[in-house]
Amino acid sequence: MTARTALMHIAGTASALPAEPVDNAALSDIFGISEGWIDLFVGTRTRHFGWDPATGKVTHTLADLCAEAAGRALAAAGLAAADLDFLVLSTATPDTLLPTTANETADRLGLNHLPTYQIQAGCSGAVQALDVARALLASGHHAGLVVAGDVTARFLQAGQDASALATQELINYVLFGDGAAAAVVTAEPHGDAVAVRGLLHRFAGRGRPPGQIVGWRGVTEPEPDRQMLFEDYKTIEEEVPALAGEIVWELLSTADWTPQQVDFILPPQLSGLMTERIVAGLGLPPGCREVSCVRDTGNTGNALPLLQLDRALDSMAPGERALSVVVESSKWIKAGLALERLAGPEEGGRGR
Amino acid sequence: MTARTALMHIAGTASALPAEPVDNAALSDIFGISEGWIDLFVGTRTRHFGWDPATGKVTHTLADLCAEAAGRALAAAGLAAADLDFLVLSTATPDTLLPTTANETADRLGLNHLPTYQIQAGCSGAVQALDVARALLASGHHAGLVVAGDVTARFLQAGQDASALATQELINYVLFGDGAAAAVVTAEPHGDAVAVRGLLHRFAGRGRPPGQIVGWRGVTEPEPDRQMLFEDYKTIEEEVPALAGEIVWELLSTADWTPQQVDFILPPQLSGLMTERIVAGLGLPPGCREVSCVRDTGNTGNALPLLQLDRALDSMAPGERALSVVVESSKWIKAGLALERLAGPEEGGRGR
Numbered sequence: 001m002t003a004r005t006a007l008m009h010i011a012g013t014a015s016a017l018p019a020e021p022v023d024n025a026a027l028s029d030i031f032g033i034s035e036g037w038i039d040l041f042v043g044t045r046t047r048h049f050g051w052d053p054a055t056g057k058v059t060h061t062l063a064d065l066c067a068e069a070a071g072r073a074l075a076a077a078g079l080a081a082a083d084l085d086f087l088v089l090s091t092a093t094p095d096t097l098l099p100t101t102a103n104e105t106a107d108r109l110g111l112n113h114l115p116t117y118q119i120q121a122g123c124s125g126a127v128q129a130l131d132v133a134r135a136l137l138a139s140g141h142h143a144g145l146v147v148a149g150d151v152t153a154r155f156l157q158a159g160q161d162a163s164a165l166a167t168q169e170l171i172n173y174v175l176f177g178d179g180a181a182a183a184v185v186t187a188e189p190h191g192d193a194v195a196v197r198g199l200l201h202r203f204a205g206r207g208r209p210p211g212q213i214v215g216w217r218g219v220t221e222p223e224p225d226r227q228m229l230f231e232d233y234k235t236i237e238e239e240v241p242a243l244a245g246e247i248v249w250e251l252l253s254t255a256d257w258t259p260q261q262v263d264f265i266l267p268p269q270l271s272g273l274m275t276e277r278i279v280a281g282l283g284l285p286p287g288c289r290e291v292s293c294v295r296d297t298g299n300t301g302n303a304l305p306l307l308q309l310d311r312a313l314d315s316m317a318p319g320e321r322a323l324s325v326v327v328e329s330s331k332w333i334k335a336g337l338a339l340e341r342l343a344g345p346e347e348g349g350r351g352r
Numbered sequence: 353m354t355a356r357t358a359l360m361h362i363a364g365t366a367s368a369l370p371a372e373p374v375d376n377a378a379l380s381d382i383f384g385i386s387e388g389w390i391d392l393f394v395g396t397r398t399r400h401f402g403w404d405p406a407t408g409k410v411t412h413t414l415a416d417l418c419a420e421a422a423g424r425a426l427a428a429a430g431l432a433a434a435d436l437d438f439l440v441l442s443t444a445t446p447d448t449l450l451p452t453t454a455n456e457t458a459d460r461l462g463l464n465h466l467p468t469y470q471i472q473a474g475c476s477g478a479v480q481a482l483d484v485a486r487a488l489l490a491s492g493h494h495a496g497l498v499v500a501g502d503v504t505a506r507f508l509q510a511g512q513d514a515s516a517l518a519t520q521e522l523i524n525y526v527l528f529g530d531g532a533a534a535a536v537v538t539a540e541p542h543g544d545a546v547a548v549r550g551l552l553h554r555f556a557g558r559g560r561p562p563g564q565i566v567g568w569r570g571v572t573e574p575e576p577d578r579q580m581l582f583e584d585y586k587t588i589e590e591e592v593p594a595l596a597g598e599i600v601w602e603l604l605s606t607a608d609w610t611p612q613q614v615d616f617i618l619p620p621q622l623s624g625l626m627t628e629r630i631v632a633g634l635g636l637p638p639g640c641r642e643v644s645c646v647r648d649t650g651n652t653g654n655a656l657p658l659l660q661l662d663r664a665l666d667s668m669a670p671g672e673r674a675l676s677v678v679v680e681s682s683k684w685i686k687a688g689l690a691l692e693r694l695a696g697p698e699e700g701g702r703g704r
Contacts, residue, residue, distance in 0.1 A: 087555075093449065099562045100473065103685070106557075112557070113555070114554065115555065117471060120472045122450045135491040154569060154570025206464035212450055216568040219507055222510065331451035331456070333468075
């Protein structure tokens with residue numbers, strides 16, 4: 001299929017975003033947050049919630065979204081559940097601690113008698129899950145499913161007047177959104193596959209304080225003063241652009257590409273405005289097209305890199321190349337992918 | 353080193369159990385649970401808690417226990433943090449959703465610039481983490497750290513009179529304990545290594561209701577009636593012995609061993625009494641020695657298979673073989689290991 005080495009192939013992707021998009025006017029009405037402030041300082045236009053922001057009623061669990069995205073990704077790849085050798089799911093917000101959402105998703109897809117893995121992760125989760133998939137394929141498996149997603153239902157209070165909140169709490173209401181996305185991965189190319197030419201996954205947080213903390217409670221509260229939510233937005237704003245630049249150069253080096261050979265950049269997606277600043281700082285040639293979704297979807301956490309990839313596949317022609325760049329800022333992980341669209345099953349064949 | 357194929361090698365193990373053991377008399381005093389009932393129906397004598405059962409004050413976080421076990425496992429293997437290519441940590445009860453306890457543990461060990469993975473899992477977590485490690489080693493890494501542990505602090509109410517609780521809640525107070533354990537894994541044998549000859553990790557929960565549910569809460573409560581803790585102890589008692597038998601036979605088949613060639617059995621450890629019943633039902637030859645820790649440690653969840661392995665290594669002579677059998681009953685995973693002690697670095701060398 002190709003003379004170049006691939007770590008694995010992506011045979012199909014899909015996304016699942018719950019309900020109708022919630023725009024800034026609606027957000028402003030429900031939570032009392034200034035629409036102008038969101039436009040000016042965040043730059044995210046809409047997001048989806050798996051719960052009714054007026055009443056709090058949960059309409060979509062993480063398993064709902066993951067099973068939907070996974071089923072569609074299988075269809076996009078032209079594979080059946082029976083073709084899968086494993087499932088890897090990443091999330092920061094599982095439906096329950098046990099059973100895992102990975103196993104709940106496997107059950108809904110009709111999977112059985114295969115290994116399943118759930119990766120607990122922040123924004124880098126999709127790449128970490130793809131890294132596990134890469135290793136599983138290298139160790140002899142043929143095909144697997146990678147699913148990633150997050151839901152905000154347990155951290156945003158429906159119908160609350162958020163205008164009185166401190167900015168570091170308020171920011172959660174305007175930055176995040178719910179969603180899941182999935183990719184079918186294969187050792188050998190399958191269909192209009194994308195080859196993964198490079199994968200970066202590296203913890204870089206030694207001695208560094210967390211940029212983000214997300215806590216959880218059980219039935220008792222042994223530490224009543226424990227911090228449940230914390231977002232050091234200033235440090236994140238400072239650090240992420242530089243880390244994104246380092247990731248681009250590491251991926252180029254691994255794939256042995258020049259910046260001029262990159263057709264698409266899938267940048268980190270904290271917010272609409274931050275994405276603009278990050279992309280501007282990367283110094284990629286003007287012809288390199290940006291694939292972003294954060295202005296429409298909000299920051300969907302684990303789902304986001306696969307949502308971008310799902311969009312990118314609509315545009316990538318055979319031979320075109322993309323870099324996906326992801327920064328995990330809770331304890332600082334550098335992650336990313338170097339991707340190349342293949343020509344399809346027939347030589348010089350049917351590009352998408 | 354050996355003519356037989358190994359999936360990977362275990363170069364060193366260690367355990368970390370917090371504070372002094374809490375015996376049934378103390379448990380009876382603090383929670384008002386009948387000591388005789390615990391002896392008769394559970395059969396667990398002591399357990400450790402990372403919190404003071406009288407006051408609830410947390411004395412050991414999961415990261416505390418994981419970093420302690422990991423540091424000791426490195427020392428046991430004669431390796432340094434700088435020798436490690438990756439870290440995999442499994443737990444059902446991370447300290448926070450973000451940052452991950454894997455990254456907090458990595459930071460404490462002085463690790464940086466390596467991939468870290470946190471597996472969300474029930475009782476099978478240690479084997480699932482070893483499975484990820486196996487794939488990572490197969491894909492080119494040389495050495496890594498596997499850590500597994502759980503803490504009960506957010507599910508057991510300190511100083512509460514538990515005698516009024518329904519049995520399915522009360523059981524949590526007498527079954528579980530806190531702890532962590534770690535294993536250093538290598539592609540090539542290192543020191544007095546154990547070779548992993550077989551590894552089973554298979555989701556088997558399609559269409560089956562959960563045997564256990566462990567919930568979590570965020571800062572809001574969108575589903576006030578959501579079940580936070582559920583343990584279908586009757587189903588678990590019925591199902592686990594049969595599943596344990598299936599696991600033994602699958603592992604024997606993978607490793608190409610007869611039951612007569614197994615020197616040690618490391619059985620599932622829900623409680624002291626259940627372990628007795630399970631082992632009795634496996635039909636292994638009378639010479640096969642049981643390695644259990646549940647009567648002293650309680651069910652420590654993710655830590656437990658590695659706690660057993662850590663004990664087994666004190667007894668296994670070169671050439672001796674062990675089966676580790678693990679059942680995850682929250683959504684039914686069959687897991688286990690076929691292990692063989694090697695002769696050590698010199699031919700016919702220094703057995704432990």
